[in-house]
Amino acid sequence: MKFGETIETSAKELPAEWQPYLIQYNSLKKNIKSIVEELDNTFRTLHLPTSSTDTAGSQTESGEQCEYDVGHDTRSTDMCVDAEEARTATCAQLPEVVAYNIEKDNDGLVHPVIVVKLHKHASNHCEQIVELPDIAGLPKSTSIMMPSLAPPHLVDSAGNVVPNSRLVEDVEEMQVTVRLQSDQMFFVQLMNYIERTRAFEQSYTQQYTSNVSSLGSELTFVTSPFKHDFQVWREIFRLYLDAEVWSHAEGDLRPTNTAREGQDRFSKFTRHIEAIGLTRQFRDPLSAKLLVSFYKLNSELTYMKLLQEMNELATRKIIKKHDKRTHLIAKTQFPQLVTFDTTTLTRALIFTVYTELVGIVPQINDYMCPMCLNIAWRPLRLECSHVFCSRCVVKASRCRMFNCPVCRSKDAIYKAGVSNVDQALLNFLKLYFPKEIKERQRDIQQEITDEETGAIVAIQSRNRPCIIM
Numbered sequence: 001m002k003f004g005e006t007i008e009t010s011a012k013e014l015p016a017e018w019q020p021y022l023i024q025y026n027s028l029k030k031n032i033k034s035i036v037e038e039l040d041n042t043f044r045t046l047h048l049p050t051s052s053t054d055t056a057g058s059q060t061e062s063g064e065q066c067e068y069d070v071g072h073d074t075r076s077t078d079m080c081v082d083a084e085e086a087r088t089a090t091c092a093q094l095p096e097v098v099a100y101n102i103e104k105d106n107d108g109l110v111h112p113v114i115v116v117k118l119h120k121h122a123s124n125h126c127e128q129i130v131e132l133p134d135i136a137g138l139p140k141s142t143s144i145m146m147p148s149l150a151p152p153h154l155v156d157s158a159g160n161v162v163p164n165s166r167l168v169e170d171v172e173e174m175q176v177t178v179r180l181q182s183d184q185m186f187f188v189q190l191m192n193y194i195e196r197t198r199a200f201e202q203s204y205t206q207q208y209t210s211n212v213s214s215l216g217s218e219l220t221f222v223t224s225p226f227k228h229d230f231q232v233w234r235e236i237f238r239l240y241l242d243a244e245v246w247s248h249a250e251g252d253l254r255p256t257n258t259a260r261e262g263q264d265r266f267s268k269f270t271r272h273i274e275a276i277g278l279t280r281q282f283r284d285p286l287s288a289k290l291l292v293s294f295y296k297l298n299s300e301l302t303y304m305k306l307l308q309e310m311n312e313l314a315t316r317k318i319i320k321k322h323d324k325r326t327h328l329i330a331k332t333q334f335p336q337l338v339t340f341d342t343t344t345l346t347r348a349l350i351f352t353v354y355t356e357l358v359g360i361v362p363q364i365n366d367y368m369c370p371m372c373l374n375i376a377w378r379p380l381r382l383e384c385s386h387v388f389c390s391r392c393v394v395k396a397s398r399c400r401m402f403n404c405p406v407c408r409s410k411d412a413i414y415k416a417g418v419s420n421v422d423q424a425l426l427n428f429l430k431l432y433f434p435k436e437i438k439e440r441q442r443d444i445q446q447e448i449t450d451e452e453t454g455a456i457v458a459i460q461s462r463n464r465p466c467i468i469m
Contacts, residue, residue: 023193023314034182102333112183118174216356243269259306377440381422384409
């Protein structure tokens with residue numbers, strides 16, 4: 001399938017109101033034909049064809065096709081034989097493209113230009129005035145003078161043609177700068193598409209952020225620890241984080257998932273929610289409504305990422321097609337005028353979702369003790385600010401491990417005492433994780449009981465009397 005058909009098919013996945021902000025690849029592709037015709041006419045005029053040879057890109061009397069290569073400093077080696085044989089007989093020789101540049105003025109308009117080198121035998125003392133056609137980007141009144149003995153610098157009053165002439169081994173060389181109108185129209189149209197899309201993205205970002213804030217305010221009410229739906233929402237967001245809808249597994253250096261990856265993972269997440277019946281556990285009707293809004297925001301993230309990825313690909317493809325058909329080198333210059341970034345915006349939106357929605361409900365993984373990997377029971381905050389279970393700090397001290405296990409802060413554990421208990425965090429954990437705190441407290445009590453029982457058994461095994469005071 002051709003790319004034009006591919007992008008039209010992919011566009012149908014976007015909402016109808018989003019589709020106008022796609023770069024119109026097929027429309028730009030049609031403009032490339034005008035650029036080729038303009039280059040052909042320009043080179044035909046500059047070449048000054050005689051009856052024995054035609055211009056670059058046209059046919060000779062023998063019917064062979066001549067080509068020019070404007071992507072290199074020398075003429076194409078595929079030049080037809082008739083033109084090569086006529087080189088010594090004609091007054092003007094095939095032009096040689098020295099450079100192709102895409103300039104941008106202060107108003108943001110682009111001006112593609114080519115610098116062409118012309119050769120003419122100095123023995124021919126005739127002066128020739130060449131009227132360039134409109135399609136070459138020059139007014140009809142503009143002419144290029146190619147005398148046998150021209151001054152070293154000639155500047156056209158209109159600023160469109162800047163010829164430089166010099167004499168080398170009886171061959172006069174002249175450089176002419178020509179602005180390409182059709183090429184300019186092509187890039188202006190492409191940049192208009194890009195700017196229109198960026199304006200839409202900026203407007204949409206403001207609306208999206210506002211919607212997230214509104215949803216976050218409503219979620220704060222239904223996810224209160226005093227509400228029944230709190231536990232259901234915590235489980236939903238835990239599964240959402242585990243699904244890694246937009247993030248990657250550890251070691252993957254890509255900033256975010258692609259639109260397709262995110263869409264697939266989010267679909268699996270929603271199907272899992274339905275399969276285990278979490279939505280049926282809601283008691284507040286508002287919770288079901290807010291969950292639908294949460295789904296919608298994630299779907300819009302997929303649309304935005306897909307729109308950006310398709311526009312980036314369409315731009316890259318059309319520039320490649322432009323260079324292939326015209327032999328110009330826009331691939332290395334156009335990115336300097338316009339940069340594409342398909343990650344910054346979506347990463348910002350994803351961050352907003354995680355902080356203002358998912359982050360509303362605390363997750364137990366954020367309050368784990370680094371030693372026992374359980375919820376921090378009676379959390380002690382060391383002088384280095386790292387938090388551990390009181391039980392783990394006591395066990396570390398018994399093993400003469402006095403430095404912080406995380407940052408190796410000297411004697412951080414040795415200096416810890418009752419005053420290091422983080423009472424605010426303890427109250428927070430009791431409020432949001434009452435079930436986990438009770439289970440952890442029961443496990444620790446069982447562990448203490450087992451240690452004491454083991455100590456008594458050890459004493460009895462050494463035939464010592466057990467004295468109960």
